[in-house]
Amino acid sequence: MTPKAGDQANPTDPDDAMRGVSGAVILGVPLIYTQEVWFHGGNLSPELILGLLVASFTLNYALSNFVGFHSGRTFRPLEDAIIGFGLSFVLATLLLAILNRISLDSGWGPNLGIIAIAAVPLSLGFALGNAMAPEEGGEEAEDLSSVPGDLLASAAGAVLLALNIAPTEEPVLMAAEIGWGRLALLVILALVLSYLIVFYAEFHGRSTRAKAAHPIQSPMVETTLSYMVALLMSGLMLLAFGALQGPDGPSLARVVVLGFPASMGAALGRLLV
């Protein structure tokens, strides 16, 4: 069936979905790094979780009426809320599986509960995707549009998002329970999502960033440098809170685990310049 011209106005495209995913990751990841979410997800009564899902879908629908994940489109709130909610379940499953918070051994019921609870903040972030970064960038942001400025923004964003996770025991706990394979997947996911958030999602300054003349500001190099800054800030934060013993395997694992939310913060920081 050929779509009518009127129906093609403002179609949802991959950029929009990525913008929603960006909002979801930025807002939802700190809660995925919270023990209470894992515990209550696996132990709350399913009826209560279902009630929570109904309430959060209603909130998603309301947010899609005013913000949404597609810039300038608030006239398709039900469909946008369904997409945001559904993709949040998929994203929550992916992140929780990589972080070893759900497994086949835990039983499908508790796993579903954890996924559902973790998906709630992700879905709200999805519905707020359009508001995550102002169209015009941060105030006087052009002053920071250079290689040092990008790295400074990455460091600030990394600290902003990861500082409330660093002093908790979750990074230590997770690092002790996930193997090297999952850590490698976490590194890949951090790099891919950072790249997609900054250079693919329809946020402020995407096209100028992609065309940057300086070789260090090419998308791949900038993403890698920004991730390294996120890892450095994670290491410093963990060191400050006494969670690093020295240059050993467990300490490196903790840095990588905290480096994921830090890299999302670094991406958010770069969106604002």
Added chain:
Amino acid sequence: MSPRTQTKRKPQSLKRDRTPFERALLLVSVASIAAVLVGLFLYAGDTAGEQADLETTVQRTGRLVEGGPEVLVTLTNRGGSGAEDVVVEVKIGEESREVAFVRIAKHEERTAAVIFPPEAQGTAEASILSYNYP
């Protein structure tokens, strides 16, 4: 927040023509929502009325800390629900200590070490004083 550049339009219904990407996105979203909702409904049926089933065991480690015996208390939950704020009393003779476990998930086991004074004599015993449901 950026200034609103478009006027508010009337909400559209779900019945409209879509691009292939939109169809795929909607299909994945509806399928994942349905899977979680149906799964939670089935899980609700499975777990209706289930409760925590807590057991404690104690074991002397043989270590002395400042002259007093060290005892390991293990809390096991064999029930179908988690528990929070579990308070366990461990006794050796007339001496008793309380151990608080913040939470224990279903089918989980947690262990804590308790140090008694050197004068504690007798067999170590443990009992659950109280707990709450999440």
